[in-house]
Amino acid sequence: MFWLLLCVVDVLVDSFEVIAPNKHLQAIRGHPAVLVCEFTPDPNLFNLVVTWQRQEDTRVVHSFYYQQDQLDRQSPEYHNRTSLFISKLHEGNASLRLAAVRLKDAGMYMCVVSNTKGTGRALMQVTYGAPYSEPRLSIHVNSSALKVQFETEGFPKPEVIWRGEHDQNISYHQEIHSQTEDGLYFIKSICEAQKPVVNITFTLKNHLLNQNLQRAVFLSYDEETTDHMTIVLAVLSVICIILIIGITWLAVKQQNKQRSSL
Incomplete structure (x- = not known):
């Protein structure tokens, strides 16, 4: 009887899964990205806990429990940039939407889900790219x-x-x-x-x-046309300089004349 009970417990534990169908996500600068995470659903969401973290340093990206988002411990760089698909949670969808991707978003993400059926986690690698602008x-x-x-x-x-x-x-x-x-x-x-x-x-x-x-x-x-243009520009520059010197000399002469008349 005890052996049978253990088998039933093992089956229940083994029946709970958390998976990331795509282990690698290519994110594009400035565009939203959806990190897909799926788990064995339970219609009762009261005991559901979903946590997204960065694996490198355990920074909190997004948290959900008590049937609502809990963002008090969310890392500042993710403020107002993350959301879950709340209406899909009862179907086993714990995917995270990340808005306006930037370089610092690249790295390893961990999706941790817990409900009455068990607890599990899945990992996903996010890489960052930006198309080159028109040269x-x-x-x-x-x-x-x-x-x-x-x-x-x-x-x-x-x-x-x-x-x-x-x-x-x-x-x-x-x-x-x-x-x-x-x-x-x-x-x-x-x-x-x-x-x-x-x-x-x-x-x-x-x-x-x-x-x-x-x-x-x-x-x-x-090349000949360019050389000619260079000569023309040089001549024009010399003429401009002569004109400036002449105007300046006339202005000084006029000023000295006015002074002498006083």
């Missing part, structure tokens, strides 16, 4: 070189490739700055092109989000 093109020309530059922001660090007219890899200079608050990488990639014709392609790959940006640049650089 901003700028072109810098001087007497010795023509430089093509693209700037963009995203996360994580991308793969950047520059290719020439015949699809060959060409060298480039790149600066990467990590921004603190948004957690974005600012990318400035510069390729020095050969004159007088420029036919190159810039490619950026964000492997985490399967993002592939490709921008072609074709320029026809007329």
Whole structure:
């Protein structure tokens, strides 16, 4: 009889489960994310306790017991950003909605559920990504070189490739700055092109989000015209300087004349 009772208890304990169907969630910057957690339901919610925590440091992300949210111990960075699907709790849905994902939200999350049928937990990994913005093109020309530059922001660090007219890899200079608050990488990639014709392609790959940006640049650089423009601008600059000196001299002369008349 005692053995039979133990078997019944074991069956009841084993019948309770807490699972995370997706062990990994890819979250996108600024978008909401739903961390799915399911458990063996019990129609009576009075004894239901749901707690979401960060596994690394046990910070409380969200708590629910006594049939309502209990957020007194919620970590400050999650204030007004989390919610459960209350109407689905009786179905065994303890999923958490996290609003406006940011870099600090990345990490391991633990869903802990307890009711009259038992207690269990499930783990989930959340990773963070931000699509790279439309690359901003700028072109810098001087007497010795023509430089093509693209700037963009995203996360994580991308793969950047520059290719020439015949699809060959060409060298480039790149600066990467990590921004603190948004957690974005600012990318400035510069390729020095050969004159007088420029036919190159810039490619950026964000492997985490399967993002592939490709921008072609074709320029026809007329060096003679540029040289002529440089000469014209230089002449105009000299004329402007002479005019300024002349106006200043006339003003001083007029002022001295007025003083002498007094």
